[in-house]
Amino acid sequence: MEENDFVSIWLEETGNPAIEELARANFEVADKTAKTLTDKGLTKNDLSVLVDINPLEIERWLVGRHTFSMNVLKEITTKLAD
Structure with a gap:
């Protein structure tokens, strides 16, 4: 970062609103996904089978350590709507 880089300094001090x-x-x-699973009597492992994704990845999503992609969101929505 440049010493007088206003944007970098501002982001460092205030954070990035978009992020x-x-x-x-x-x-x-x-x-909402966790609540839907509970409401439907499903487990994280059930969801991992429905969307064919590793259960550890599902766990990361549900605890907020990994972001959902739009494709995965669509697939989850479709599978849980059934």
């Missing part, structure tokens, strides 16, 4: 919004949205999706 914060994405993180907030991701947590909301994770919460």
Whole structure:
């Protein structure tokens, strides 16, 4: 970072609103997904089978350590709507 790079200094001091919004949205999706699983009596492993994704990846999504891609969101929505 350059010493007088205003944008970098501002981001360092205040954070990045776009990233914060994405993180907030991701947590909301994770919460809704977990609630839907509970409501349908499904487990994380059941979801991993439905969408053919490693159970560890599902766990990362649901605890907010990894973001959902649009394709995965569509697939989860489709599979859980059935």
